[in-house]
Structures are given as structure tokens and as C-alpha cells.
Amino acid sequence: MADRTLVVASAHGLHARPAALFVKAATDSGASVHLRKGDRTVDAKSILGVISLGIDHGDEVTLAVEGENDEAVLNELAAFLEQDHDA
């Protein structure tokens, strides 16, 4: 398993559009991906789970990836979160 803690860059946090893109990327990866904010962890393939974390710009989250190529998937998803998709 690979995990990493990072700061979300999107100006409006992980709301509808960036959340949908992120969930799509997580689903397409084929790996098992979980996202944690504070003490809540959700399945990154669940858009309802991801938006219900209420992740705002600048929030710290932890990504955990299990499966083949976990490092590569982690790098890709982390890079996504560290980009501003609302700019």
C-alpha cells in the first residue's frame, strides 16, 4: 500500500466539478483508493463520499492506494489534487 498526505489546491476545494474528475481518475486507475480528511475516510470511487468530506482549498488530505502500481497511481492522483482545477 502507498499513501501520502498533501494539500488540495483547487480554489473552490473538491466540489462538484473537480470532485467528479478526481473520482473518475480514481475509478479509471482500477486500484483500491481511499481518501481521508480528519478522521473520516471514504472510497475515492464514490462521488458522494468525496464531496461529503467537504474538502476546501488548502485542506490537508491523505490518499491511500492499494493494488498493482500503487506508487504510480498515487503519484497521478496526488498530482491531480495539487493542481487548481478552478483557475
Next chain:
Amino acid sequence: MPDPVPDPTDTPSALTPDEEKARATEALAATAAQLRERGQAAGGTAAEVLDALAMMAEDPSLATDVQQRIEKGATAEYAVFAAMDAFRELLAGMGGYLGERADDLGDVARRAIARLQGLPAPGVPESEHPFILVARDLAPADTATLDLDRVLALVTTEGGPTSHTAILAREKGITAIVGALQAAELNDGDLVLVDAENGTIELDPAQERIDLAVQRTATLQAIRAASSGPGRLADGHAVPLLANIGSPESAREAAARGAEGVGLFRTEVLFLGAEKAPSVEEQAATYREVFANFPGQKVVVRVLDAGADKPLAFLTDAGEENPALGRRGLRALAAHEEVLRDQLTALAQAAEGSEAEVQVMAPMVSTAQEATYFRDLAHELGIRIAGVMVEVPSCAIMADHVVPNADFVSIGTNDLTQYVFAADRLLGSVAGFQNPWHPAVLRLIQQVGSAGTEHGVPVGICGEAAADPLLAVVLVGLGATTLSMSSTSIADVRAEISQYTLDEARALAAIAVAADSAESARDAVAAAADELDPVEPAAP
């Protein structure tokens, strides 16, 4: 529009759990497919919004929840309803933007339940003749596929300015009033007049009011259709209409939408998420890409505006209690001058050999000394035209000293409003203060405009205020020489300002600054503008 199907009740199922599960899975999958289909038919933002809704219908956490409820004896209808409702309440409880997404989820649930009960998907009624659609709220799926030849206007009794209905209506140019409580009293067949510009709904209007509205709509449409090219007033006075952009991509879009240049190029996007500033060469390459879209036109670049809502590891001090009042913008750059020097150097390099007229401005300037500091440094590093942003009230109050020390000034109305009212512009509970129509904001803009006129220094506006067509006229009347906005608003602003002479714009501005509130300023200006005879648009 009729209210949607009633919520299902928790009655015992007559089917086996496996049969109910199969029904639920089919209904959710079909709902997702239907939403995607409508999205694809509508295209643009609607496709993205509806795709996100489809993902909600297909959500694996939701599916698990539905199956668990069915195993405990629920019908597919009730399991879908209850599972969606649990998520809906979670989102509603979070308030703000997410709270409004809760309504979207309710729409997904109603579609799935209608499918399970063999009812037609909820939506806009069919009608033979054009009509005004009044609904509690319109689901994004309905707004996206509205037949614009049939629906004359849209009124909802619920929903806020950031609801998808409002966003999509704006994008499609539908006359719309969102969240009009009084519309709940209307009945099917009532004759109503909807004035979206003033946010009013008139029941049983007199024939002359109808004639006036029809004529006004036709005039506006004709002006909008005929409007292209540079922004100018009815008397030919030029007001260049520029775009606010944040990336090479949005630069291309703005150029395609007829922007006469860029009034605000936010450079944070190059830096966000970076642990250290990108090199001079990396920066210059991006700047060149942006400049290439505007040969012979102005591109105003704002140097890094880090801090407050845009913290950067290498610039921003951690642990400030009030970052909006902290070391942000030029303050942060002055404390890390090497970052500013690199950015100005990169901009000067990119400007050289570019056909764009590159100008650079500093954010969060609060004194005349800071203006001088920035201009001198920019000139030293090869930037020919260096200006300041007026966002801090002190800068506007001292405009007669700040303006002569800048090659141009640009008023950032969003931050200026935030600081005038001491109301965080990202905080929902004080959002009511964030209104640039307030005379407190307009009077400061007037001071800057006067100083600009006196010293022959251009005064630009960048910020949401310039995108409000009627307010744009007032801003020109207050002395703005250029207006910069998101490029989607340019056509509307171009059409509106072309109806007034400079003298008329000044008269409207005087009315606005004399008012006692944002609402009364807007109402008084709208009433006065109505009385002015529409003038033929100036010849291009």
C-alpha cells in the same frame, strides 16, 4: 410545473430481496444513462453537471447502502429514497455550496423512483405555445434541455445564486429569476411579466407594460446581435473591453470571444502547489504563450498575489490569524524580493519579442510609497508600464498621491468591497455585504477615477463589478477607462454600454453614489436608465 412524485413510504416488499436489488440496480443504471444522454444533447457545462449527477446515481457507496436496506426488507423504491436522503441530509447539513448540491441529489432520487414506479421522468411540461416556467426549483437536467423557443422565462421559488439552475440559465441566456418566494402564489394560466434585470414579477400587467417589455426585449436583442468589435459608448467614446484570465487556455478563449486584450492575467496558477518558484525560463515560456494571443493588444499581468485564500509555501507566512489582513500580495513579494525580481525579469523577457503591449501591476498596494517601490523596481528590470491595483481602501482614499506614482491603476472591486465592509468575501454568513453597487465602494472608485482623469493616468476595473452590464455603465461614469471581466460577459456589457453617452453614464454614476444602499443605488440607476431613450448603437 407540477411538484414531483410523492416520496415512497416504508411498506414491506412483496418481492424477494434479490428481485428488489435487481430492480434498484436497473433503475439507478437507467437513470445514470438518461442523465448522460440529456447532458450530451445539451453539451457544454450542462454535460459536465449532468455527468456528475449520473456518477451520483452510479455511486458505489450509495449502491451498498441501497442493498443493505433491501436486505432488511425495504422495497427498491424506499431503499433508493432513504439511501439518497441520508446523503442529501449530510450535504444539506454542510450548507453553502454543498447544501445546494443536496437538491441535485434529490432530483436523481426522484428520477430513479419514477423509473421504478413506471412513471415518466419528472420534468418540464409540454406546451403548444410559449410560456413562462414557474417551478419550485429546476433540476439541472431540466434546465439543460429547456426548449428555448418555448420557454420565455424561468422563475423558481427556491435555489440560490450558485445553484446549477442559476448558473445554467446564465450560460444559456434564459431570462431567469431564481429564489423568488412570491412566485409560489402564482397559478397555472396566470399572465405575468418577468423582469430579470430588476428581479421583479408582475401579475396581470397592463397591456402597455407588456408592449413596453416586448419592445425593450426586441431592442436589446437587436443591439446584442449587432454588437461586435471594440467597446464604445453611444457617442463613440471608446471603452476597451478586456478579459480576466488565468492560463494560456483561457487566453485563447478570451481572444476567441472578442476581448480587446487582457485586463487581468492572474499568474498564481503557475505557482500554486509549487514548493519553490518556477525558474525565470519556465515562467517566460508560459507568459509568451499568453501574449501570443493578443498581438497589438494590451495584456495586463498581475504579479503573484499569494496569501489569504491562495497560500504559497515559499512566500506566505504560516500561522497568520487573519491572512486577508496579513502579509499578502505585494507585501509578501517585498519580503521575498528575489521572487518578485525573477517574475518581473521573466515578464520583461517574454514581453521582448512579443507583439502584445505588456503591462504589469502589483496586488494589495496600500500606500503611495509601495506604488513607487513597485514602479521603480519594474522599470529597473525592463518593464515599461507598471501600475498598481486599488483593492485596499487606503489606496483609494490617497488616490491623489498614489495615482501620480503609477503608470496606470486597476481597481479590483471584489477585494475592495471586502475591505470596505470588513467582510470576508469567502464567508457565506457575511456574503450580503459583497455588493459593489454599494455607494461606499462607488465613492472610492469615484475618487480614483477623478485622480486618474486629473493626472492622465488610465483607470481600469477588473472584478465582477465590470461584468454587470448596468454597473459597467456607472463605472465608466465614475471615470473607468477600461473594463475587464470574465470573457463570457463581454457581449452583454458591450451591448449595454453602447446605449449611453458619456454624459449619460456620468449622470447615472451621480445617482448611484448619492444613494444610501446597494439596493437603492441599483434601483435608482435602473429607473433612470429606463427613462433615457434607447440610443442607436454607435457605428463600428
